[in-house]
Amino acid sequence: VSLLRQLASKKHFAFFKGKLNIGVDIIQHGVEGLVYLLTESSKLMISEVDFQDSIHVLGFSDELNKSLLQLYLDNRKEIRSILGELAPKLPSYHSLEWRLDVQLASRSLRQQIKPAVTMKLHLKQDEDQTAQVLQTDPATLLHLIQQLEQALGEMKMNHCRRIVRNMK
């Protein structure tokens, strides 16, 4: 988004004004129109044919249409990845560190043997990374593994495969 804004900055307009000998307003509108065309096309991921049909109504020359199409195809991926960053998101998994502990005693109980797994879960949200220290006992650990393996297995099930295939 910042890149697009940069493109639209007046500084550039002034530069082009000198080169092309047309008003700053016209250049600004031109750039804005171009930006809108590219972002909307990338957002909707329209096919080449659809793109060509859409710009045909504008009545530009064939050569201009061809360069516009090329511009669209060249930048589509990058624009889509930038737009992807703007979507609402939850903190996402980054990594996990773990360690085995055995508690031998505490203030309230002496002579224990209590195994525990201590973990540091690293999560990332936008640019910030957070780390959360968590603990669990061996039985819960095995339960967690079983549940999450089930979750992974779901993607391979027929139901999910069918939906993914049909939604492309």
Place this chain on the structure above:
Amino acid sequence: VLDDPDLKDIDPTVLKHCHAAAAMCILEAGKHKADVSAISTCLEDCKLDKERIEQFCTEYQVFKPELVTVVSFSIGRSPLHITDVSWRLEYQIKNNQLHKTYQPSYLVTLNVENSGSGSHPDVSFSCTMEQLQDLVGKLKDAAKSLERATQM
């Protein structure tokens, strides 16, 4: 204790002291996992009569396992304890910024308990299939070394 009809004739302050003393005694016994002989020796030193000591010890024997569990798990500080996990698999089709995204993702919630100060908000995060595989791999490593440790 204060509402018990059998005890209403006793001064509440004394009752509170007795209750506190009894609780302290029981917790200390639990802390050291004391057996009956140790407790009765201790109570004898406090000049309690035989009958009362026997009654106390019998009750103690009955509740000892429960007491040890309480003392071991409920009291004391520890990092947030994971009790359960929920997951959700979703397939994103579009959002208001981008159409035709077609991206599967997992939403994992770790149910967490904080021993003592009540509940704590659960830890939720999203991840791709590869990231979930990484997470499960690491958890399995932890489980494997746990198994090895128990075999030593």
